[in-house]
Structures are given as structure tokens and as C-alpha cells.
Amino acid sequence: MTPYGRSIRKIGIVGCGVIGASWAAYYLSRGFDVTATDPAPGAQAKLRDLVEQAWPPLTRIGLAEGAALTRLSFDDDLAAALAGVDFVQENGPERVDVKRDLLARISAAIDQDVLIATSSSGIVISQIQSAAINPARVILGHPFNPPHLIPLVEVVAGQDTAPEAVAAALDFYERIGKKPIHIRREMKGHVANRLQAALWREAFYLLDQGVISVADLDTAIAHGPGLRWALLGPFLNLHLSGGDGGIGHLIDHLGPPIESWWQDLGQIALTPQVRAKAVAGVEAVLSGRSLAALTEARDEVLIDLLTLKAAQRPLP
Structure with a gap:
């Protein structure tokens, strides 16, 4: 021992x-x-x-x-x-x-x-x-x-x-x-929070630039890649997107466009104006729905998802 x-x-x-x-x-x-x-x-x-x-x-x-x-x-x-x-x-x-x-x-x-x-x-x-x-x-x-x-x-x-x-x-x-x-190496924010922060930065940037509303941006994640992310992480999702050639094929063919998106990602600061847009957008989505009700609804679906994942063939 x-x-x-x-x-x-x-x-x-x-x-x-x-x-x-x-x-x-x-x-x-x-x-x-x-x-x-x-x-x-x-x-x-x-x-x-x-x-x-x-x-x-x-x-x-x-x-x-x-x-x-x-x-x-x-x-x-x-x-x-x-x-x-x-x-x-x-x-x-x-x-x-x-x-x-x-x-x-x-x-x-x-x-x-x-x-x-x-x-x-x-x-x-x-x-x-x-x-x-x-x-x-x-x-x-x-x-x-x-x-x-x-x-x-x-x-x-x-x-x-x-x-x-x-x-x-x-x-x-x-x-x-x-x-x-x-x-395996100390970094500020560790790993998962850093990944979240990268998404948040672009989300706030797109909101501030008038590209999309809070409601539509949340829909884009919750009913798009978020569904896949609940099952597999970014690398295995990319691997599946590469077909028979896997992630190597995807990088060979989509690497340049992905790099161009990286170079175009925005820089944003959480100014009072950006804060106001985010708060107003969230309040509009909730439309009087309480935090407790939202939390309960989230937890109910989360439990169903965890139960389903546990009952199926394990994913990596």
C-alpha cells in the first residue's frame, strides 16, 4: 500500500x-x-x-x-x-x-x-x-x-x-x-475550462459583432455540435468526420480552411456594453422562467443522458 x-x-x-x-x-x-x-x-x-x-x-x-x-x-x-x-x-x-x-x-x-x-x-x-x-x-x-x-x-x-x-x-x-x-502539466484554468473559455470568447465576439443573437447562438451549440460533444470529444468527432481516412484525411483536406477560421477568430473584452448585450439576450430567452426551473429541467435531461450512456455500449 x-x-x-x-x-x-x-x-x-x-x-x-x-x-x-x-x-x-x-x-x-x-x-x-x-x-x-x-x-x-x-x-x-x-x-x-x-x-x-x-x-x-x-x-x-x-x-x-x-x-x-x-x-x-x-x-x-x-x-x-x-x-x-x-x-x-x-x-x-x-x-x-x-x-x-x-x-x-x-x-x-x-x-x-x-x-x-x-x-x-x-x-x-x-x-x-x-x-x-x-x-x-x-x-x-x-x-x-x-x-x-x-x-x-x-x-x-x-x-x-x-x-x-x-x-x-x-x-x-x-x-x-x-x-x-x-x-500532466499545470496551466491556469486547467483543461476543460480553457476549452470552454475558447468557445465563450468567440461566442461573445459574435454577439458583439451583431452576427447572431444569444438565443440562436445557444441553439447552434445545444442542437448542433453540443449533441456530439456529449458523446465523443473533439478528436474522435473529427476522426468520424474524416470517413474511412479518419482524422488524418480530415486534416489533409480541411486543415487549410480550419486554419483560416482560427486566424479570423475575434478578440473581445467583457466591456459594460458586451455585458449588457449578454444579460439582455439571456433575459429574453428565459422570458420570466426562473433559475430553479431551468436548473431542474437541465438536470432531468442530464440524468436521462447519463442513464442512457451507462446503458449503451461504452464510448471512449
């Missing part, structure tokens, strides 16, 4: 906002004991409310043996909350100073072989892990929102992270039903 290969039974959640609460719900659904902490006023009530909201869709997906809401506990004191935990998922504010302070306090409260995974969406681990006791066990475990439904977890090592810690984290996330990927 590696130094980080301990049996994991109890999860510590630090930070109980939307991401932390979603993580807590998922770990509970997998049959773990979960103990959480957050210094914000009313944090415990908010956490329990969010977990209860996530429980019906998790129940529909299927709960692990022994999964129960009663296995969630909360303590305002970080050290007390983390007593005896076997894995920590940190979800604090996206600030280097806050993350460093949290890692210092978390690592002082737990055994030195307990992995600490941060849910940071953009901060690189090497900026923050040195604040921890035994920084070799600090990794990135970045989920996608909402973590209780989306399987992807990005795992990244910092300059001080032990290879054994990365291996243990990848194994743990996979065993609990996630789809972890190993990002």
Missing part, C-alpha cells in the same frame, strides 16, 4: 457553497460519512438545504449501499470537523491567500497521509501547496458544476505533489463513479 492508499470511509468537506454542498451530496450518495465546515453565517442550514435538493436526482441515479442524509455532520470549527477524516475536498474561495491559509489549517488537523484535493477552477497547485504540512499529498481535484451529477474530475499535481498521491486520487475518484483525467 502506498503512503496515500488508505481505506477511505470518512470525507471532510471544507467550504459549503454550491460546489462544496454538491460534493457533499455526491459523497453521501456513495455511502461515505461526510463531515463539513464553513465559517459563513448560516452555512450549515444552507448546506443541508442544498444537499436535500440534490438527493432526489441522486436517488434516481442510484444510491450506494448505506447511503443516507443522516451521515452528514457539520462543525463550525475546522479542526473538529476534520477529526478522523480519510480524504479532504476543499472548496474555499478562489483566492491564493485564502487557499494557502486553508491548506495550512487543514493539513495541521489531519493525518499526514490523508489526501487534500482542492476544487479550484483556475489556481495552479504549485501556488498554494507549500503552505500545507506534507505538500506532497496536495492535489487538484477540480469537478464540473454540478459535481453531484457531472462525472468529470480534473486531477493535477503541483511541483511538490508525490506521484503516489496522484495515482491514489485518480483511483479513488474512479472507484466512486467519477471520470477523472490526469492533466
Whole structure:
């Protein structure tokens, strides 16, 4: 057994906002004991409310043996909350100073072989892990929102992270039903967020240039390439588009046009004017429909899609 290969039974959640609460719900659904902490006023009530909201869709997906809401506990004191935990998922504010302070306090409260995974969406681990006791066990475990439904977890090592810690984290996330990927080099925003950011940049540019409306642009993705992206990634989709010759044939024949599109992609800044166009466009699409209703509808379809994908022949 590696130094980080301990049996994991109890999860510590630090930070109980939307991401932390979603993580807590998922770990509970997998049959773990979960103990959480957050210094914000009313944090415990908010956490329990969010977990209860996530429980019906998790129940529909299927709960692990022994999964129960009663296995969630909360303590305002970080050290007390983390007593005896076997894995920590940190979800604090996206600030280097806050993350460093949290890692210092978390690592002082737990055994030195307990992995600490941060849910940071953009901060690189090497900026923050040195604040921890035994920084070799600090990794990135970045989920996608909402973590209780989306399987992807990005795992990244910092300059001080032990290879054994990365291996243990990848194994743990996979065993609990996630789809972890190993990002082999630190980059701001990691991988999936960078891919999203590339699309967002062109989306805002096209909106600002008057090329398309918010409604039509969202339709273009949701009812076009987004359907394929839910099944296969960009490279395998390109491979299929190449016919018998695959991706090599596609690059040979469509490479020059694709390169010309790249060169024509826009530069955009999120000015007040661009913000106003985006907000007005979204409000027009929603037409009074609440955020809660939209979220519920999205989650219903997402669960159906996940169920369908699990029941069919596995795709890469």
C-alpha cells in the first residue's frame, strides 16, 4: 500500500457553497460519512438545504449501499470537523491567500497521509501547496458544476505533489463513479475550462459583432455540435468526420480552411456594453422562467443522458 492508499470511509468537506454542498451530496450518495465546515453565517442550514435538493436526482441515479442524509455532520470549527477524516475536498474561495491559509489549517488537523484535493477552477497547485504540512499529498481535484451529477474530475499535481498521491486520487475518484483525467502539466484554468473559455470568447465576439443573437447562438451549440460533444470529444468527432481516412484525411483536406477560421477568430473584452448585450439576450430567452426551473429541467435531461450512456455500449 502506498503512503496515500488508505481505506477511505470518512470525507471532510471544507467550504459549503454550491460546489462544496454538491460534493457533499455526491459523497453521501456513495455511502461515505461526510463531515463539513464553513465559517459563513448560516452555512450549515444552507448546506443541508442544498444537499436535500440534490438527493432526489441522486436517488434516481442510484444510491450506494448505506447511503443516507443522516451521515452528514457539520462543525463550525475546522479542526473538529476534520477529526478522523480519510480524504479532504476543499472548496474555499478562489483566492491564493485564502487557499494557502486553508491548506495550512487543514493539513495541521489531519493525518499526514490523508489526501487534500482542492476544487479550484483556475489556481495552479504549485501556488498554494507549500503552505500545507506534507505538500506532497496536495492535489487538484477540480469537478464540473454540478459535481453531484457531472462525472468529470480534473486531477493535477503541483511541483511538490508525490506521484503516489496522484495515482491514489485518480483511483479513488474512479472507484466512486467519477471520470477523472490526469492533466500532466499545470496551466491556469486547467483543461476543460480553457476549452470552454475558447468557445465563450468567440461566442461573445459574435454577439458583439451583431452576427447572431444569444438565443440562436445557444441553439447552434445545444442542437448542433453540443449533441456530439456529449458523446465523443473533439478528436474522435473529427476522426468520424474524416470517413474511412479518419482524422488524418480530415486534416489533409480541411486543415487549410480550419486554419483560416482560427486566424479570423475575434478578440473581445467583457466591456459594460458586451455585458449588457449578454444579460439582455439571456433575459429574453428565459422570458420570466426562473433559475430553479431551468436548473431542474437541465438536470432531468442530464440524468436521462447519463442513464442512457451507462446503458449503451461504452464510448471512449
